[in-house]
Amino acid sequence: MSQSLNQTFLAITRNSTDLEWLQGALAPLGQVVGADGSLDELLALVDVTCANLVFVDLDREHVVAQAALIEGALEAKPMLAIVALGDGMDNQLVLNAMRAGARDFVAYGSRASEVAGLVRRLSKRLPAATPTTQLGxxxxxxxxxxxxxxxxxxxxxxxxxxxxxxxxxxxxxxxxxxxxxxxxxxxxxxxxxxxxxxxxxxxxxxxxxxxxxxxxxxxxxxxxxxxxxxxxxxxxxxxxxxxxxxxxxxxxxxxxxxxxxxxxxxxxxxxxxxxxxxxxxxxxxxxxxxxxxxxxxxxxxxxxxxxxxxxxxxxxxxxxxxxxxxxxxxxxxxxxxxxxxxxxxxxxxxxxxxxxxxxxxxxxxxxxxxxxxxxxxxxxxxxxxxxxxxxxxxx
The missing domain is CATH 3.40.50.300 (P-loop containing nucleotide triphosphate hydrolases)
Known part of the structure; x- marks a missing residue:
């Protein structure tokens, strides 16, 4: 991929509105690509995009499956950084995210500068991802x-x-x-x-x-x-x-x-x-x-x-x-x-x-x-x- 954008981020969100909010917040840093909720597609996308940071939505109804997804992704890709998204006022969601291995938690509606600042800080601590194959x-x-x-x-x-x-x-x-x-x-x-x-x-x-x-x-x-x-x-x-x-x-x-x-x-x-x-x-x-x-x-x-x-x-x-x-x-x-x-x-x-x-x-x-x-x-x-x-x- 070209260097026209600094990074590619992956996101599993509850709807297109939340994905667009995240894309707007991180536009100066790179592109946010939406993924479905399957572990197989997420891991395949990590490989082809060389993404090292993934956002995963958490909600009360699906928190068990969502936490399992985070755990599965980190088991397969230990160097991946996962940031949970959800209701920041729900302490139980935050706790479940941290237990599953998320690096941080972002509340929906947070200011774009806060989200971008978090991503910059995390990116500095992450190893640079490099393509495993030479692309045309x-x-x-x-x-x-x-x-x-x-x-x-x-x-x-x-x-x-x-x-x-x-x-x-x-x-x-x-x-x-x-x-x-x-x-x-x-x-x-x-x-x-x-x-x-x-x-x-x-x-x-x-x-x-x-x-x-x-x-x-x-x-x-x-x-x-x-x-x-x-x-x-x-x-x-x-x-x-x-x-x-x-x-x-x-x-x-x-x-x-x-x-x-x-x-x-x-x-x-x-x-x-x-x-x-x-x-x-x-x-x-x-x-x-x-x-x-x-x-x-x-x-x-x-x-x-x-x-x-x-x-x-x-x-x-x-x-x-x-x-x-x-x-x-x-x-x-x-x-x-x-x-x-x-x-x-x-x-x-x-x-x-x-x-x-x-x-x-x-x-x-x-x-x-x-x-x-x-x-x-x-x-x-x-x-x-x-x-x-x-x-x-x-x-």
């Missing part, structure tokens, strides 16, 4: 406005990384749905929703046999029309999916262009290596993007890894790229020419820009951008091929 690179492309160009750009960036010799996945969750497949004239029987349902079976064999293969061996996992909206996907599910995928791919390019703000979207944004925020010179598009960007900044989300991509650029039209970079307070990573005829021909003919017009400025800019992304993950070990891939000679 993760690049996210985002724009508040839905656009078929999102899939076009993400697809070409992913192809460049794949052609650099890195096993690459395009995770296309942008709106409109499934454009990456349509642009290349491909079909798929396995989609994003299927991957979520088969998390425990997501190995090299399943990837080889079910994930769509495109030019140069690029794999594509896309959003299907019947998949649940992304905002209905929990952060816990996404963590499990991304952790599994990043063990099998050296680089993943995620298209989330057009997705509304949600915990799922913020999970992608907060934990990618590079966030590429796409905009054009339209005042309306800029205004909508700025509104969300500033909202996230006000919430305390750290966006040091974000860069601005100015798309469909027309020279001599205001605002120019430099002005946009200053307005967004982001470094401009690339400026892509408008080239409407070229884009339309690529979409209609189902061929890539590399094949259609390799020397055009748009194509060259996308190649440069893809090469820049590839350099970030070029030192990662290549994942082992599944049996089907080995039989077919890695094609």
């Amino acid at each position: 690179g993760l690049t996210v492309l985002y724009d508040t406005q839905s656009s078929g160009d999102g899939a076009l750009l993400a697809e070409h960036m992913a192809l460049v990384v794949q052609k650099s010799g890195q096993q690459t996945l395009l995770l296309d969750l942008g709106l409109p749905r499934g454009d990456s497949l349509a642009l290349l004239g491909l079909e798929s029987s396995f989609h994003f929703g299927d991957a979520l349902r088969h998390l425990r079976r997501l190995d090299a064999t399943l990837i080889d046999s079910a994930f769509t293969s495109a030019e140069a061996g690029l794999r594509i996992l896309a959003y299907a029309s019947h998949d649940e909206p992304l905002e209905h996907t929990s952060a816990a599910e996404l963590y499990m999916l991304l952790s599994a995928l990043r063990q099998h791919f050296q680089h993943i390019v995620v298209n989330v262009v057009g997705q509304p703000d949600s915990e799922a979207l913020r999970t992608f944004v907060s934990h990618c290596d590079k966030l590429i925020w796409r905009t054009d010179q339209s005042v309306l598009d800029c205004r909508r993007n700025l509104e969300l960007l500033n909202n996230w900044r006000e919430k305390g989300m750290k966006l040091d890894h974000a860069r601005l991509l100015v798309d469909r650029y027309l020279r001599g039209v205001s605002p120019d790229a430099e002005t946009l970079g200053k307005t967004f307070a982001l470094e401009v990573i690339a400026v892509l020419a408008y080239s409407p005829e070229l884009r339309l021909n690529a979409k209609n003919q189902g061929v890539t820009l590399f094949e259609l017009a390799p020397r055009e400025a748009l194509t060259q800019s996308l190649t440069t951008l893809g090469e820049r992304l590839a350099r970030r993950s070029e030192g990662l070990a290549k994942p082992k091929a599944g049996w089907l891939n080995r039989i077919m000679g890695g094609k």
Whole structure:
């Protein structure tokens, strides 16, 4: 995971309101990911998020099971710190929490500064958690406005990384749905929703046999029309999916262009290596993007890894790229020419820009951008091929 957020915390709360309260209180320190009440999922999430601090809700009706959960988690992960949540006026709850092994107790409704202060103090005493496996690179492309160009750009960036010799996945969750497949004239029987349902079976064999293969061996996992909206996907599910995928791919390019703000979207944004925020010179598009960007900044989300991509650029039209970079307070990573005829021909003919017009400025800019992304993950070990891939000679 990237260092854009300092830490990841896990929380088992009684409802979404309490989870949101905790997320707001700890936003400057990291992301709080909600988990269900099962010990197995909690331990799996601890492994994939490298979290070392967990919040567990306690109430009178379920205190025995909740205390057993705390004890079970600490037995499996002795270095874990658990903070109990509940009614601070209920002395019996506090006593049960301490007996089970909780490090501290936080009353619901406590001031954000008090909760953050407690977490800072506990974190100083905890050992730093490190990933047990090397994870592949993760690049996210985002724009508040839905656009078929999102899939076009993400697809070409992913192809460049794949052609650099890195096993690459395009995770296309942008709106409109499934454009990456349509642009290349491909079909798929396995989609994003299927991957979520088969998390425990997501190995090299399943990837080889079910994930769509495109030019140069690029794999594509896309959003299907019947998949649940992304905002209905929990952060816990996404963590499990991304952790599994990043063990099998050296680089993943995620298209989330057009997705509304949600915990799922913020999970992608907060934990990618590079966030590429796409905009054009339209005042309306800029205004909508700025509104969300500033909202996230006000919430305390750290966006040091974000860069601005100015798309469909027309020279001599205001605002120019430099002005946009200053307005967004982001470094401009690339400026892509408008080239409407070229884009339309690529979409209609189902061929890539590399094949259609390799020397055009748009194509060259996308190649440069893809090469820049590839350099970030070029030192990662290549994942082992599944049996089907080995039989077919890695094609």
